[in-house]
Every structure is written in structure tokens, then in C-alpha cells.
Amino acid sequence: xxxxxxxxxVRGESIYVDDIPPRQGTLxxxxxxxxxxxxxxxxxxVSKAEAHPDVVKVVTYKDIPGxxxxxxxxKDEPLLAEKEVxxxxxxxxxxxxxxxxxxxxxxKRIEATIKAHHPIVDxxxxxxxxxxIIPSRTFRLGDSENAWDECAYIVxxxxxxxxxxxxxxxxxxxxxxxxxxxxxRISSSTQGPTQVQRTVGAVLGxxxxxxxxxxxxxxxxxxxxxxxxxxxATFVALGVYLTGKPVKYILDRMEDMxxxxxxxxxxxxxxxxxxxxxxxxAYQAEYFQNAGxxxxxxxxxMERTLFHSTNSYFVPNVTVQAHSCRTNIPPNTAFRGxxxxxxxxxxxxxxxxxxxxxxxxASVIQKAxxxxxxxKFPYGQPAGGNEAVDSWVRAxxxxxxxxxxxxxxxxxxxxxxxxxxxxxxxxxxGISFTKTDMNQARALIHIYSDGSIGISTGAVEMGxxxxxxxxxxxxxxxxxxxxRIKIETTNTTRVANTSPSAASATADxxxxxxxxxxxxxxxxxxxxxxxxxxxxxxxxxxxxxxFIHVDGQQTELGWExxxxxxxxxxxxxxxxxxxxxxxxxxxxxxxKGHPFAYHVYGTAIxxxxxxxxxxxxxxxxxxxxxxxxxxxxxIVDLGQTEGGLVQGIGWMTMExxxxxxEGRLLTNALSTYKIPDIYAxxxxxxxxxxxxDKENMAIFKSKAVGEPPLMxxxxxxxxxxxxxxxxxxxxxxxxxxxxxxxxxLMGLYDGKAxxxxxxxxxxxxxxx
Amino acid sequence: xxxxxxxxxxEKKQVDVDPKTPLLWVLRDHLNLxxxxxxxxxxxxxxxxxxxxxxxxxxCVFPISEVGDNTVTTIEGLSxxxxxxxxxxxxxxxxxxxxxxQAGQIMSASALLKDNPNPDDKAIDTAxxxxxxxxxxxxxxxxxxKTAAKNS
Numbered sequence: 001x002x003x004x005x006x007x008x009x010v011r012g013e014s015i016y017v018d019d020i021p022p023r024q025g026t027l028x029x030x031x032x033x034x035x036x037x038x039x040x041x042x043x044x045x046v047s048k049a050e051a052h053p054d055v056v057k058v059v060t061y062k063d064i065p066g067x068x069x070x071x072x073x074x075k076d077e078p079l080l081a082e083k084e085v086x087x088x089x090x091x092x093x094x095x096x097x098x099x100x101x102x103x104x105x106x107x108k109r110i111e112a113t114i115k116a117h118h119p120i121v122d123x124x125x126x127x128x129x130x131x132x133i134i135p136s137r138t139f140r141l142g143d144s145e146n147a148w149d150e151c152a153y154i155v156x157x158x159x160x161x162x163x164x165x166x167x168x169x170x171x172x173x174x175x176x177x178x179x180x181x182x183x184x185r186i187s188s189s190t191q192g193p194t195q196v197q198r199t200v201g202a203v204l205g206x207x208x209x210x211x212x213x214x215x216x217x218x219x220x221x222x223x224x225x226x227x228x229x230x231x232x233a234t235f236v237a238l239g240v241y242l243t244g245k246p247v248k249y250i251l252d253r254m255e256d257m258x259x260x261x262x263x264x265x266x267x268x269x270x271x272x273x274x275x276x277x278x279x280x281x282a283y284q285a286e287y288f289q290n291a292g293x294x295x296x297x298x299x300x301x302m303e304r305t306l307f308h309s310t311n312s313y314f315v316p317n318v319t320v321q322a323h324s325c326r327t328n329i330p331p332n333t334a335f336r337g338x339x340x341x342x343x344x345x346x347x348x349x350x351x352x353x354x355x356x357x358x359x360x361x362a363s364v365i366q367k368a369x370x371x372x373x374x375x376k377f378p379y380g381q382p383a384g385g386n387e388a389v390d391s392w393v394r395a396x397x398x399x400x401x402x403x404x405x406x407x408x409x410x411x412x413x414x415x416x417x418x419x420x421x422x423x424x425x426x427x428x429x430g431i432s433f434t435k436t437d438m439n440q441a442r443a444l445i446h447i448y449s450d451g452s453i454g455i456s457t458g459a460v461e462m463g464x465x466x467x468x469x470x471x472x473x474x475x476x477x478x479x480x481x482x483x484r485i486k487i488e489t490t491n492t493t494r495v496a497n498t499s500p501s502a503a504s505a506t507a508d509x510x511x512x513x514x515x516x517x518x519x520x521x522x523x524x525x526x527x528x529x530x531x532x533x534x535x536x537x538x539x540x541x542x543x544x545x546x547f548i549h550v551d552g553q554q555t556e557l558g559w560e561x562x563x564x565x566x567x568x569x570x571x572x573x574x575x576x577x578x579x580x581x582x583x584x585x586x587x588x589x590x591x592k593g594h595p596f597a598y599h600v601y602g603t604a605i606x607x608x609x610x611x612x613x614x615x616x617x618x619x620x621x622x623x624x625x626x627x628x629x630x631x632x633x634x635i636v637d638l639g640q641t642e643g644g645l646v647q648g649i650g651w652m653t654m655e656x657x658x659x660x661x662e663g664r665l666l667t668n669a670l671s672t673y674k675i676p677d678i679y680a681x682x683x684x685x686x687x688x689x690x691x692x693d694k695e696n697m698a699i700f701k702s703k704a705v706g707e708p709p710l711m712x713x714x715x716x717x718x719x720x721x722x723x724x725x726x727x728x729x730x731x732x733x734x735x736x737x738x739x740x741x742x743x744x745l746m747g748l749y750d751g752k753a754x755x756x757x758x759x760x761x762x763x764x765x766x767x768x
Numbered sequence: 769x770x771x772x773x774x775x776x777x778x779e780k781k782q783v784d785v786d787p788k789t790p791l792l793w794v795l796r797d798h799l800n801l802x803x804x805x806x807x808x809x810x811x812x813x814x815x816x817x818x819x820x821x822x823x824x825x826x827x828c829v830f831p832i833s834e835v836g837d838n839t840v841t842t843i844e845g846l847s848x849x850x851x852x853x854x855x856x857x858x859x860x861x862x863x864x865x866x867x868x869x870q871a872g873q874i875m876s877a878s879a880l881l882k883d884n885p886n887p888d889d890k891a892i893d894t895a896x897x898x899x900x901x902x903x904x905x906x907x908x909x910x911x912x913x914k915t916a917a918k919n920s
Contacts (some may be wrong), residue, residue: 001864002859002862003864003865004860004862005861005867006858006859006863006864008857009858009864009867010846010850010858010859010863010864010870010874011855012802012803012841012842012843012844012851012871013803014802014866014867016805018796018806019802021800090788166902167814167902168866168868168902169807169813169866169868169869169900169901169902170805170807170866170868171803193849217866217867218866219805219867219868219869220866220868220902221866222902250806252806252809253807253808253810254809264839376802407849460867463864463865463866463867463903464865465865466838524844568910569786598797605910636862638863639862639865639903639905639908640783641905642904642905642908643865643903643904643905644904645904646904646906647902647904669808669810669812670808670810670812670813670900671812672808674828675900675903676900677897677898677899677900677906678892678893678896678897678899678906678909678910679773679893679897681906681907685907
């Protein structure tokens with residue numbers, strides 16, 4: 001089924017928050033934020049801003065009626081700074097003015113005197129000083145300390161991966177207006193409507209039922225609007241509370257980049273030990289997560305790092321420890337993969353370093369250690385039914401790896417200044433929120449008396465196609481044409497206490513809840529049909545293709561007639577379905593359990609051509625065998641796979657997020673922060689659907705697809721490294737992502753700087 | 769403030785705004801044509817692309833005072849029924865994910881096909897490289913442009 005939103009998207013008719021027509025008297029908010037990363041506010045002068053003719057009010061923490069606190073997991077993040085500032089971009093005051101332009105003008109008139117303290121930007125420094133968000137955690141399997149003696153090869157090293165700006169094309173924003181009896185309605189660009197509702201309620205000192213949050217769709221989220229949409233919605237709600245007027249705030253791009261958190265950067269140390277036949281005997285890693293100035297979601301992200309520390313491999317002896325380090329950059333947050341990619345980069349670096357030292361291709365070690373049927377993950381969950389080996393073998397066979405390698409070898413032998421590199425990237429990603437209680441969802445279905453259907457769920461549409469999948473689920477269970485079904489906005493008054501649309505689990509959770517609600521409605525409707533048709537209790541009644549079927553035979557009773565009959569019979573045509581993922585559990589004391597409903601697997605083969613004079617590169621192909629389970633929508637799922645891959649390649653190659661040592665974001669606009677454009681996409685992306693009938697807990701056995709493909713992008717790093725080594729076998733570039741052309745160039749001439757001048761520039765065109 | 773007479777999507781419009789106001793905000797805030805999006809404000813993302821006298825331009829940095837007599841076409845005016853060959857190809861390939869950048873993508877693609885009815889990969893890359901899509905729909909964008917070229 002095609003994406004139900006495509007029609008309005010291609011006509012420019014889809015509505016995002018900033019497209020809602022403003023109400024009369026709307027005020028515009030703009031935040032004054034700290035220019036100092038760590039310091040003490042000695043004085044704050046807002047008088048010149050207040051004197052601006054268009055300014056209605058300047059808001060500081062003193063105006064907050066409830067608690068000045070927006071932290072989700074830990075209460076460590078004020079909405080507005082009181083005495084201390086902890087990052088550049090930390091909100092200190094908010095201007096409310098009658099125009100957007102005036103609000104921005106007035107903010108420039110605010111003066112803050114801030115006594116600067118030493119800012120920490122390096123997570124290792126934070127760790128050394130004991131600046132931790134939560135106590136460090138360790139996952140263990142076997143006994144790695146005593147396993148080193150068994151190893152024929154032991155390799156140690158470090159790896160670091162930079163952060164990643166979400167760069168959702170639609171910036172953060174919200175629009176709120178007052179409703180009766182002191183209530184407030186907020187249109188928010190958020191992945192977590194309930195999180196917005198809860199945060200606004202706490203800051204305003206109002207019960208949640210007075211706060212209505214409505215979401216039509218997002219112009220991209222990628223995790224950046226899971227928790228971090230809450231602040232902006234809270235600002236406008238606070239403005240409504242204080243003025244009684246509608247208030248709107250849509251961040252401009254530089255505000256968004258400066259004030260919001262990103263993917264957590266990590267620096268990590270690893271030690272890996274292998275047997276003579278390349279089996280990984282032991283693996284240790286220590287992760288220093290750069291959390292930024294507040295917890296945000298970093299503790300949960302750190303947990304997922306530990307869960308994914310061994311990627312798709314079985315390692316009998318594992319000790320992995322993670323530290324969530326408090327620094328003076330904006331609080332980092334969820335980003336597609338949620339700590340998993342950071343962990344997977346480290347073990348891939350460890351394997352690659354071992355392979356380079358031993359003198360075998362990394363793929364030999366990778367393949368020798370893939371999860372088998374009876375293996376367990378370090379956290380105790382069995383890896384039964386896994387597709388690690390299957391997807392690898394499928395990729396090798398389907399794409400003829402021998403031919404691919406021969407082609408690359410031939411190219412590299414006949415080209416001096418261009419080299420090709422290849423990497424395998426297997427992935428394994430656990431599906432479920434690792435916080436077990438978040439794995440629940442609800443769906444509210446109305447069948448109207450004319451037979452049309454409206455469905456509300458907790459799912460937020462942000463491009464992942466979840467609304468299309470909800471239509472498919474309901475059409476299947478109700479036996480009606482998809483055109484009868486409308487997916488309503490996501491609204492906290494219709495579906496309460498929702499989990500955010502995150503963790504790739506949205507379609508599963510909300511789809512299962514939708515299915516449960518549909519089944520209850522079908523039971524009542526078939527009961528009505530039994531009465532209408534005068535059938536016995538033994539007759540098997542089903543609804544299919546818009547008609548009632550009895551014992552498999554279609555009757556003349558159609559959907560609309562049945563609905564009208566049921567309505568007149570006073571049968572409830574509304575149902576609320578509730579789903580909670582069964583089986584899953586996790587014991588944080590023991591760090592063992594069964595946290596995931598299932599895992600998603602796959603293998604990518606990435607080939608790159610590196611220009612060995614300039615350090616530039618382009619990707620020839622990425623060929624993937626991906627475990628979709630039994631895909632319910634190949635159009636949507638393929639789009640997610642391609643898009644996730646491209647985002648992962650961006651993180652590994654060109655997206656270089658930089659802060660200076662004062663904690664100032666240097667890459668603060670699209671002119672200095674580069675994300676993949678049409679040139680950056682691999683020339684060929686091939687995706688093989690590894691269809692499987694195996695039982696799993698996904699909706700229609702169609703496995704979650706939002707996050708896993710991003711991790712295929714890690715293969716980009718290792719393919720480039722392979723090409724660099726083909727040019728300069730002595731090169732030992734640090735495992736530092738992104739592998740920008742500058743770093744590639746350094747690697748190409750690592751240890752042979754004297755040769756640079758001898759490169760025959762005239763031969764550069766000899767590519768091919 | 770100054771008065772400007774504009775021809776937008778074939779209709780005469782008059783606005784009274786600061787001459788420095790970018791065309792994007794005239795479209796969005798004064799004419800309620802919100803299909804054209806803000807993405808970066810520095811002509812680096814392409815979300816605000818419109819046609820000025822048939823050429824793809826970034827409306828976020830195009831001052832209203834520079835429009836003059838040139839006609840302006842936005843996504844709302846690209847076709848009467850949303851059936852421009854590019855729009856049809858976009859639907860056929862199910863290009864959009866979140867959708868936010870797609871009006872800009874479609875405006876750039878339709879301008880390309882007007883100048884070059886049969887673009888090769890290189891021409892597509894050159895014309896489209898200023899339009900970024902964070903969902904990463906580029907593979908389908910390329911395919912859809914080729915389909916639109918065939919059907920134009």
C-alpha cells in the first residue's frame with residue numbers, strides 16, 4: 001500500500017505546526033540563551049527588552065508558577081536558568097512580543113553578566129572529575145579477565161565517534177492557545193505528546209487534564225523531538241499562562257542547532273582477544289558517553305550502548321562498562337539508533353584492528369563469530385531464531401562476493417591514485433523500549449454510523465509511514481477498504497499516557513493495540529450480523545472485502561448496512577484497544593533479563609572509491625540483505641532502509657560536529673555542518689528482502705525498520721579504511737568517525753609525508 | 769514599508785511589506801501560501817524553492833523588492849490538480865517520507881525538466897544538489913525525475 005500522506009505532500013498541502021493559521025492576538029516567543037558554557041549569573045538586565053514597544057512580557061524563572069524543571073529521567077534540567085548556566089545555548093529568559101521580528105530584536109537587548117567557570121567538553125575529563133550523570137554500569141558474561149591467557153591474539157585500542165545534528169528539516173516549535181477554565185491546547189512538533197503534556201503540567205503547576213497536546217505530523221524527528229520538543233512547547237504554554245494570549249515559537253535554524261542536543265559523542269577503549277582460528281574469546285570495552293549538561297535521555301542511551309556492545313557476534317567472555325559523563329555542551333539526546341551505533345562502531349573497530357594486526361580481512365573474523373542459534377547475548381537473552389549467519393551468507397551469495405572482490409583487486413592493481421575499499425557490516429538491533437514499562441500503547445477506534453472509520457493512536461507520523469501501517473492493520477482486521485479509514489491527529493485527550501514514537505517500536509505497539517480494538521469491534525458487529533441474518537450460533541461469520549461472509553460464503557449484507565443496523569441496535573461502535581508487550585523483562589541489579597521482543601538482523605556490503613590525491617571518496621554501492629521478518633509494506637520499509645543507510649553514512653563520513661574548548665558549537669549552521677546531499681548517496685543501493693516466516697512479536701511479523709538500517713552506514717567508515725590501506729599499507733589512521741576527506745588524506749600519507757610531492761598530479765585523471 | 773504588485777500562481781496580489789522581506793515570508797505570512805517551507809534561511813537547504821520567471825530560486829534569501837514583474841510560481845500553483853508530471857512521478861515512486869522538503873524538491877525538479885527534458889544522472893545531481901532531504905529519499909528522487917522526464 002502506498003503512503004497515505006504522499007498526495008498532500010506533493011501538493012504542498014500537508015500541515016506542519018508552522019502552517020497552522022495564527023489566531024488573532026498571537027504573541028511570538030524568542031529565547032535569550034547563555035553565551036557562556038559554564039558560569040554564574042551575576043546580573044540579568046531585561047529592562048531594555050521590556051522597553052521595546054512590541055514587547056508584552058519578558059519571562060524569567062521567577063515567573064514559573066510550578067517547578068522550574070523539564071528533565072524526563074532525572075530532574076536535573078531547569079527550563080530557565082536561575083543562578084548557574086551549564087551550556088552555551090541554555091535558556092535564561094523568554095521575550096513575548098506582538099511580532100516574531102520584534103521578539104528577536106528584543107532578545108538582543110537583554111544583557112547578562114555571567115562569571116565564567118572552566119567548561120568541560122571532553123567526557124574523559126568529566127569522568128576523571130567524577131562528573132557523572134548516573135552511576136556507571138557494567139554488563140558481564142563469562143570471565144574476560146581470566147580469558148586473556150587463552151587468546152592467541154590480543155589487541156587494544158581506542159575509538160571515537162562524533163555527535164550528529166538531527167537536522168530535521170522542520171525546526172523545533174510549538175503553538176499554544178488558551179481554552180476554557182485555565183486549560184491550554186498545544187500544537188507541538190513532538191515525538192512524545194505525553195512527555196510534552198507532563199512537562200507543561202509540572203512547569204505550570206497544572207494537572208495533566210488541563211493540557212491538551214495535538215500533533216498532526218513532524219517534518220522529521222529522528223529522536224531529536226523525543227524529549228527535546230518539550231522545552232519549546234513548555235515555553236509557549238508558559239507564555240499562554242502568563243498572558244492569556246496565543247503564543248507561538250518556531251526556532252530558526254541557528255537557534256535550533258545552538259540550543260538543542262544531538263547524538264551523544266563517545267570515546268571508548270577496547271581490548272579484544274582471539275584464538276588461532278579467529279574466534280573472539282574475550283572482549284572488554286569502556287565507553288565514555290558525552291551526555292552534555294543534563295541527563296535528558298542519556299542514561300537510557302548508555303544502557304542501549306551496553307545492550308549492543310557485541311553487535312551480531314557471540315563472545316563468551318565480555319566485560320563492558322559505560323559512563324555517562326556530564327559536560328558543558330547542550331544535553332545530548334536520542335538519535336536513530338540510540339547508543340547502539342556508538343557501541344557497534346567500537347567492536348567493529350576492535351575487530352578491524354585485530355584483523356590488520358593478524359593480517360586477515362576483517363570479514364574473516366566477523367563471519368567466524370556471528371551469533372548462532374543457541375547463543376546468548378551478554379545480558380542473558382537467548383539469540384534463538386536469529387538471522388545473523390543467514391543474512392551474511394545471503395549477502396555473500398546473492399551479491400557474489402568473490403566477483404566483487406576480484407573487481408576491486410583488479411581495479412586497485414591497475415590504479416595508483418584511486419583505490420577501492422570494501423567492508424561488511426552486519427547489524428543486530430533489539431526492538432522494544434529497554435525501559436519495560438514504556439512498552440504499551442492504546443488505540444481508539446470510532447466507526448461512524450455511515451460506515452466511515454476514525455482511528456487515534458499514540459503513534460506520531462514523522463515520515464516513517466506509521467499512519468499508513470495503521471490503516472493497513474485496521475483494514476485487515478475490519479475487512480474494509482482502506483479508503484474508509486482516516487487516521488486522526490495524535491492527541492492526548494483521545495489517547496492518554498502514550499510512549500513516544502521512538503525505539504522503532506511505534507508500529508508494533510500501536511498496531512497491536514489497533515488490532516485488539518478492531519477484533520473487539522468485529523466481535524460485536526458479527527454478533528449483530530448473526531441477529532440480522534437470523535443465523536445459528538454455529539454459523540461462522542466473518543467480514544471480508546466489505547461484506548459479511550457466512551461459513552466462507554459472501555452474503556448480501558455489506559459493511560455500511562451492517563454498521564447502520566448495529567447502531568440502531570444500540571451496539572457500541574467505539575473501542576479502545578490496549579497492548580502491552582508480553583514476555584519482556586529486565587533486572588537492573590543483575591543486568592540480566594529479556595529486554596527485547598525480538599532483534600532485527602542484516603548484512604551490508606559497502607564499496608567505496610577513494611581519490612588518493614585529494615582524500616575525497618564516493619560510494620560505488622551498498623548491497624544489503626536485511627531481515628524484515630515478513631514486511632507488511634515494502635514501499636515504506638525500503639524507504640526507511642535507504643534513508644537510514646544514508647543518515648548512517650552521513651554520521652560516519654561528513655557530519656562533523658565541532659565544539660571549541662569553550663563549549664561553543666562551531667558547526668552552527670548549514671554552511672558549516674554538512675549532511676548528505678544527492679551527491680553523497682551511494683551510486684547503487686540494493687536491498688534484498690530476507691523474508692522469513694519465523695514467528696516473531698512484530699505486527700503481522702513485519703519487523704521494526706526505523707533504526708536498524710542506520711547502522712549499515714558504519715560500513716562506510718571501514719570501507720574507506722580498507723581503501724586507505726590499499727594505497728598505504730602502513731597507514732594507521734585513528735578510529736575516529738566521521739572519516740572526513742581531511743582525515744582520509746592524513747591517513748593516505750600517514751608515515752609517508754615525504755612522498756606527497758612525488759605524486760604525479762598529471763595522472764589524476766587516469767581513473768577508471 | 770512599501771507596496772508591491774506581484775503575480776503569484778497566475779493571480780495578481782498586492783502586499784505592503786518592508787522591501788527587504790524575503791519572498792518566503794511574504795508567501796507564508798502575508799499570502800497564506802504555506803506549502804513553501806523554511807529550512808535554513810541561508811539558501812543552503814532548498815526547502816523554500818519556488819520558480820521566479822520559471823527558474824528555481826531560494827525564496828528565503830530573495831528580497832521581495834527584487835521580484836519586480838517576474839512571475840512567481842509556488843508548489844500550490846505548479847499544476848491545477850496536483851498532476852504535473854513531476855508530482856505524478858513523485859506519487860508513483862512514493863518519494864516523500866516526512867514530506868517537509870518535498871515541495872522544494874519538486875520545484876527544483878520541475879525547473880530542471882523545463883530546461884532539460886532528458887537529464888542524465890550528472891544533470892540531475894547538479895540541479896538537485898542544493899535540495900537536502902534528511903529522510904534520505906535521494907534514490908527515489910532520481911528515479912522519479914527520470915520517470916517524469918519520460919512522461920513529460
